[in-house]
Amino acid sequence: MYKEIGAFDAKARFSELLRGVSEGQRYMMSVRGKPVADLIPSQANPLADARLAMDALRKLPMALAWIFERTSLDSAGGHTTE
Numbered sequence: 001m002y003k004e005i006g007a008f009d010a011k012a013r014f015s016e017l018l019r020g021v022s023e024g025q026r027y028m029m030s031v032r033g034k035p036v037a038d039l040i041p042s043q044a045n046p047l048a049d050a051r052l053a054m055d056a057l058r059k060l061p062m063a064l065a066w067i068f069e070r071t072s073l074d075s076a077g078g079h080t081t082e
Contacts, residue, residue, distance in 0.1 A: 001026070002026045002027060002028040002038065003025065003026070003027050003028070004027070004028050004029075004030055004035075005017070005027050005028070005029055005030070006029070006030055006031070007029055007030065007031045007036070010027070010029050010039070017039060021039055021040065021041050022041070024041055026038065026039070026040045026041070027039040027040075
């Protein structure tokens with residue numbers, strides 16, 4: 001839900017508003033009662049997303065080895081998954 005704030009107040013309280021946005025708060029800024037802009041949390045940090053992707057890729061060989069090991073045991077009459 002958006003909280004309405006006038007442009008003059010938004011300018012005076014900008015640091016406070018940014019703290020609120022970092023906690024998920026959303027603001028609709030207005031000029032003379034007319035909505036002109038929204039101050040909302042950023043969708044994502046592209047650098048953080050890239051780091052998560054790289055971490056997942058680093059773990060992929062271990063995950064694939066585990067899957068292939070389980071598959072070869074199952075087909076050889078070893079352990080079953082059930």
